[in-house]
Amino acid sequence: MGHAFSTTSSSAKTLYQKIYASHVVGKLNPSTDLLFVDRHLIHEVTSPQAFSGLKLANRKVRRPDLTFATMDHNVSTQRRSIDAAGETSRKQLEALAANCSENNIPLLDLTHPDQGIVHVIGPEQGLTQPGMIIVCGDSHTSTHGAFGALAFGIGTSEVEHVLATQTLPQQQAKTLKVEINGELSAHVTPKDVIMAVIAELGTAGGNGYVAEFGGSAIAAMSMEGRMTLCNMSIEMGAKAGLIAPDETTFAYLKGKAHAPQAEHWDAAVQYWQSLYSDADAVFDKQVEIDAGSITPQITWGTNPEQVIAIDQSVPSPASFTDATKRDAAERALAYMGLAPGQKLTDCQVDVVFIGSCTNSRIEDLRAAASVVQGKQVAAGVRALVVPGSGIVKRQAEAEGLADIFKSAGFEWREPGCSMCLGMNDDRVAAGERCASTSNRNFEGRQGRGARTHLVSPAMAAAAAIAGKFVNIATVSSEQAAIQKETRYE
Amino acid sequence: MSKIFAKGLVCPLDKNNVDTDQIIPKQFLTSVSRDGFADAMFFDWRYLADGSPDPDFVINKPEYNGASILLTRANFGCGSSREHAPWAIQQYGFNVIIAESFADIFFNNSVNNAMLLIQLSKTNIDLLFNRCQQGPQHWQIDLASQEILFGNNAALGFNIDADIKQRLLSGLDFIGSSEQLNSQITDFEQSRKASQPWLG
Numbered sequence: 001m002g003h004a005f006s007t008t009s010s011s012a013k014t015l016y017q018k019i020y021a022s023h024v025v026g027k028l029n030p031s032t033d034l035l036f037v038d039r040h041l042i043h044e045v046t047s048p049q050a051f052s053g054l055k056l057a058n059r060k061v062r063r064p065d066l067t068f069a070t071m072d073h074n075v076s077t078q079r080r081s082i083d084a085a086g087e088t089s090r091k092q093l094e095a096l097a098a099n100c101s102e103n104n105i106p107l108l109d110l111t112h113p114d115q116g117i118v119h120v121i122g123p124e125q126g127l128t129q130p131g132m133i134i135v136c137g138d139s140h141t142s143t144h145g146a147f148g149a150l151a152f153g154i155g156t157s158e159v160e161h162v163l164a165t166q167t168l169p170q171q172q173a174k175t176l177k178v179e180i181n182g183e184l185s186a187h188v189t190p191k192d193v194i195m196a197v198i199a200e201l202g203t204a205g206g207n208g209y210v211a212e213f214g215g216s217a218i219a220a221m222s223m224e225g226r227m228t229l230c231n232m233s234i235e236m237g238a239k240a241g242l243i244a245p246d247e248t249t250f251a252y253l254k255g256k257a258h259a260p261q262a263e264h265w266d267a268a269v270q271y272w273q274s275l276y277s278d279a280d281a282v283f284d285k286q287v288e289i290d291a292g293s294i295t296p297q298i299t300w301g302t303n304p305e306q307v308i309a310i311d312q313s314v315p316s317p318a319s320f321t322d323a324t325k326r327d328a329a330e331r332a333l334a335y336m337g338l339a340p341g342q343k344l345t346d347c348q349v350d351v352v353f354i355g356s357c358t359n360s361r362i363e364d365l366r367a368a369a370s371v372v373q374g375k376q377v378a379a380g381v382r383a384l385v386v387p388g389s390g391i392v393k394r395q396a397e398a399e400g401l402a403d404i405f406k407s408a409g410f411e412w413r414e415p416g417c418s419m420c421l422g423m424n425d426d427r428v429a430a431g432e433r434c435a436s437t438s439n440r441n442f443e444g445r446q447g448r449g450a451r452t453h454l455v456s457p458a459m460a461a462a463a464a465i466a467g468k469f470v471n472i473a474t475v476s477s478e479q480a481a482i483q484k485e486t487r488y489e
Numbered sequence: 490m491s492k493i494f495a496k497g498l499v500c501p502l503d504k505n506n507v508d509t510d511q512i513i514p515k516q517f518l519t520s521v522s523r524d525g526f527a528d529a530m531f532f533d534w535r536y537l538a539d540g541s542p543d544p545d546f547v548i549n550k551p552e553y554n555g556a557s558i559l560l561t562r563a564n565f566g567c568g569s570s571r572e573h574a575p576w577a578i579q580q581y582g583f584n585v586i587i588a589e590s591f592a593d594i595f596f597n598n599s600v601n602n603a604m605l606l607i608q609l610s611k612t613n614i615d616l617l618f619n620r621c622q623q624g625p626q627h628w629q630i631d632l633a634s635q636e637i638l639f640g641n642n643a644a645l646g647f648n649i650d651a652d653i654k655q656r657l658l659s660g661l662d663f664i665g666s667s668e669q670l671n672s673q674i675t676d677f678e679q680s681r682k683a684s685q686p687w688l689g
Contacts, residue, residue, distance in 0.1 A: 025674050026670045026673040028652070028666060028670070029652050029655075030651075031650065031651065031652055032652050034670055036678075036681065038688055045518050045571075046571065046572065048521035049522070052521075052523070057664070059664070065689055073518075074519060088520070089519050091521060092519050092520075129688075137572075138569070139570040139594060141570075153569075153570035153594050154570060155570055155575075155597060155598035156523075156572040156598075157572060157601035157602065157663060158597065158598075160664065161663060161667065164664050164668070165664065165671075165674060166674065166678075167667055169663075171650075203564060203567060204506070204567065204590060207591075207592065207593060208593065237564065237567060237592055239593050260687035261687070264686055264687035267686075267687070268687050303508070324562060324563070325505075327505075328504075421510075421515050421569075422515055423516075423519065430538075440508075442508045442511065443510070443511060443533065444511070444533045445510050445515075448533055
């Protein structure tokens, strides 16, 4: 595919530019390239109209072998049955099953033990690999960028386009480098890192850019942490998040069901090792963040840039110099039922949700379980854990995490998107306050009138136990002190 | 072809960061159809808890009844990739959205439904909101000359990507134009299989 690199004269390229160039099939016009898509992930919500469109135009799915489907958005997490989430959901799930079977597209349906959230199962199955272009009719497709794949969300018309041609018209995006150096403090997680980045850049700060994360803090991060980071890069408007693959990436992929098999493994790794931004590559925008300065984060408002550190007070609208941000803050406070100067650690929570494509992987559940172990969910709090996939669920059960959650009073559910967007019956009622490990705190996202606070899994777990938000750093040091005392007794 | 791409009454929605969950909430996404979303647009803002229209929400005000141009602020359409958002807006009757900026996926989805999205500077957006405060506005959009026409010879120019402009003016088939590169797609598939056989 060497021909693809001839489009620009400069030799130094960013990782994004390398992946883009290696996928150019041809030019549609001076500014638009047709790019080949290596992996097309589909789910029940954004694909039915695309399949109808194909049928109407008498088109076929060009590469069913590069297409992969799961059921996740709409499914019940109470029981694994296609009719468990109501009549309209059942129809949509059946439409996906029929479309997949008619077109020979592999589907992880509700009878498959590995079924789960599309952005959890892609990596788990080894479908997500470095250097690929991956698309899905879901904005959190950015998750797969953790592997050094160019991965982004598309709409239904684009889903239809990819089904028909295995390509997508694209224009080159601008490049943003987010450099995070230093060591994260104890109790600061990748979720806190990405929330701090969004607070810094704003919800539209990444519009038009592909964001590449780098630096020593990223190098030290696990694949699951990197997925959480890239997952929420869409929340600052970035087209995609991207992390250059390294030994951590290769070790994660080795042996996965759809990863390159033995005879191709060495060649694949050799190719993957070429996937990094050249040292002299120029980014259109660069930000640097000191990892050590990041503390546990929490959203106070109704968009993901309305973030504070848990030990800070809810800001006053008057503190925003920008008039539109001031108005937005006023509206957000009214919706959230909060007052300026208030500490969120004084706020009761009604619901705790641990799950979603952001934070439903095994490391997330381990972090939450370590906080929960031996304790009880506070009276009046409804708490649920929704593992991201069948694989995560089984592993959590084998490790005893499920028992920790269940005996503490958490509901232990079946895999799905669940309360992140409340398409099924997992919703937060009007006026209820929810500590959520998901990715969006928009008005009504978890249910009409629901008040969402985005936090890390450990912070969500701690809120469930205390019945109010707590600073995980403080709780943990108290806990450490108690453990120490116990040891000395 | 008429010079005027669109014309009509302007509805000012004075908000930043209008996300797709606001444009169309999740309960309407279980449909397998591309139609029937007009009544779902801005559902939680548009209707009170008892289902009656909220008279304070701008879309419901009688003076904006029949509006076809939506004026709003920065980062419109942020959030999820649901194409149901532009479907709802278009089915309600808006074919043009003017804003300070748009979220990328929403922008592409709208263009793929032949909607015109016009991006202007904050200063110009402020000017347009000021105009709306003077009373209901009827504007025309001349896409060929890239101008919003206010009447009385007053106009404001806008930039638009040449490719998108061409597609909107000539109604090019989104998939059909890519299919014209079919032999190049086949060549690409073959060279990909040779150089990266693990990809299939």
